[in-house]
Amino acid sequence: MKMIVGTLVVFAFLFVGIIAWSAYPWSIGESTAEFEVHHIDPEVMVDMEDRPSVVKVLTWNIGYLYGQGSEGPGYEHRGKEYYEEKLKEFAQQIKDWNPDVICLQEVDFESSRSGDLNQAQYLAAKAGYPYVAEAVSWDANYIPFPYWPLKNNFGRVKSGGAILSKYPLKNHSVTLLEKPQSQPWWYNLFYLHRYFQTVTIELDEKEYKIVNLHLEAFDKIDRLKQVGQLVDKVKREGIDFVAGDFNMLPASATKRSKFYNEDDYENDASYEGMQVSKLSEVVPDDIYAKDEKTYFTFPAWAPDRRLDYIFYKPGLKMMRAEVLSSALSDHLPLRATFQIGSPKFNPYSQ
Numbered sequence: 001m002k003m004i005v006g007t008l009v010v011f012a013f014l015f016v017g018i019i020a021w022s023a024y025p026w027s028i029g030e031s032t033a034e035f036e037v038h039h040i041d042p043e044v045m046v047d048m049e050d051r052p053s054v055v056k057v058l059t060w061n062i063g064y065l066y067g068q069g070s071e072g073p074g075y076e077h078r079g080k081e082y083y084e085e086k087l088k089e090f091a092q093q094i095k096d097w098n099p100d101v102i103c104l105q106e107v108d109f110e111s112s113r114s115g116d117l118n119q120a121q122y123l124a125a126k127a128g129y130p131y132v133a134e135a136v137s138w139d140a141n142y143i144p145f146p147y148w149p150l151k152n153n154f155g156r157v158k159s160g161g162a163i164l165s166k167y168p169l170k171n172h173s174v175t176l177l178e179k180p181q182s183q184p185w186w187y188n189l190f191y192l193h194r195y196f197q198t199v200t201i202e203l204d205e206k207e208y209k210i211v212n213l214h215l216e217a218f219d220k221i222d223r224l225k226q227v228g229q230l231v232d233k234v235k236r237e238g239i240d241f242v243a244g245d246f247n248m249l250p251a252s253a254t255k256r257s258k259f260y261n262e263d264d265y266e267n268d269a270s271y272e273g274m275q276v277s278k279l280s281e282v283v284p285d286d287i288y289a290k291d292e293k294t295y296f297t298f299p300a301w302a303p304d305r306r307l308d309y310i311f312y313k314p315g316l317k318m319m320r321a322e323v324l325s326s327a328l329s330d331h332l333p334l335r336a337t338f339q340i341g342s343p344k345f346n347p348y349s350q
Contacts, residue, residue: 025139028188032175035134037199040121042128052167052204053341054319058099059243059310060333061214064108064159065090065119068301070330071261072146080115087119090328091126097324099335101201102129102164103212103243106329109134112155120162129164133199135174136160137214138192145190161197161212161244171200175233177226180219194226196233204341209237213244220268223247227273234277242279242311245331246270250306252289259304279311282321282336295323297332310336 063070065086066078094102108114124132137160144153163169176193183191197212213230216223227248233239248270249256256265274281283295288306296303308331312318317339324333 027139027176027193028179028185030176030178032173034171034173037169037172038121038124038132038134040124040130040132042130043125044128052100054337054339055101055203055208056097056099056335056337057101057103057210057241057243057310058097058324058333058335059103059105059212059245059308061105061245061308061329061331062090062119063106063329063331064111064114065328066114066330067328068299068330070106075146075152077113077152078115080117083115083117083119084122086328087117087122088126091123093326093328094123094127094129097333097335100166100203101210101241102162103210104162104164105160105212105214105245107134107160107162109136109158109160111157111159113157120164124164127164129166131165131167131169133163133165133169133172133197134160135162135195135197135212137174137176137195140190143190159192161195161214163197163199163210163212165201168202169199170202171198173198177216177229180216180222182219182222196230198233198237198239206340208240210241210243211239213242213246215244215246215248215270217247217263220265220270223268223270224273227270231273231277234279238313239279240313240316242277243309243334245307246274246309247307248274250283250285250288252285252292253305254292255304260299263305265305274311277311278314280314280318282310282312282318282334297323297334299330300327300332301330303332307331308334310334312336312338316340 069075108119110116110118120132120134139158142155143157146152175196179188179191194214194216201208215226249265251271288295295306297306297308319337319339321336324335
């Protein structure tokens with residue numbers, strides 16, 4: 001009997017130890033920290049005006065470049081070569097679209113599931129962006145998902161958001177938001193943080209504050225709380241741009257439930273909550289209502305909703321907004337052009 005009890009105690013300690021090691025560093029609550037900006041030596045230099053007259057901002061949840069199946073169902077492990085090819089294709093698309101500032105979500109920083117590549121720095125070097133700010137929002141020694149077979153587990157994960165820029169970045173900080181209280185504590189040990197990534201961009205002897213974010217996808221109450229925190233931040237800090245994956249629908253969206261992945265946005269007031277910020281959105285709700293399909297961003301292979309947005313401070317002149325086509329992610333990218341000085345070239349050109 002003592003041997004059985006002793007064996008059970010040993011197994012219990014081993015189990016707890018494995019869980020503790022796998023979920024390390026166990027971050028659950030909210031925290032804010034400042035981080036350095038990486039200065040990359042690009043393989044090619046981007047085209048930059050000495051005094052830019054327009055700025056193009058692009059936001060994109062890249063789903064670590066896996067494509068369809070990145071969320072779990074249908075997922076199969078792919079090697080480093082696959083992700084290197086995707087990054088090269090990604091870099092070429094970025095060159096073609098020529099944004100000045102790129103806000104990315106679900107970027108991997110040397111994760112096992114994506115070939116141990118730092119996707120942000122790899123892309124910056126290939127596409128020609130010398131300034132990179134990284135926001136790690138998911139950091140665990142081992143993620144046992146998808147659950148079976150074990151060969152398809154994500155394993156070591158270090159992931160989050162990234163801002164790439166042609167122009168200097170400074171005052172970089174990352175706020176990791178509290179995980180949903182509706183989820184069990186043991187689940188939250190392995191769950192990613194949602195976040196606000198804030199940085200200042202120096203453009204034409206002016207400074208603009210931008211927030212890159214990824215809000216909660218599965219808990220409406222938690223997402224609305226995060227929107228409230230964002231609104232407070234905008235008012236307190238004088239944010240000029242907010243871009244990212246909000247995981248919310250526009251107020252005028254005609255379909256709000258019964259999506260293929262069972263996502264339900266009924267009674268979600270997140271979009272309305274953003275109106276309190278007094279920021280404008282690059283696709284106003286009345287424009288969206290006239291032609292929803294043009295602005296759908298998810299899922300990329302059969303878009304049926306809009307989850308991705310760029311908000312901007314009143315007084316800035318927004319000139320164009322468009323959802324771009326790509327098969328690299330489960331989301332589609334959104335790009336917007338703003339005039340910040342006297343035009344020196346056609347701002348509607350690529």
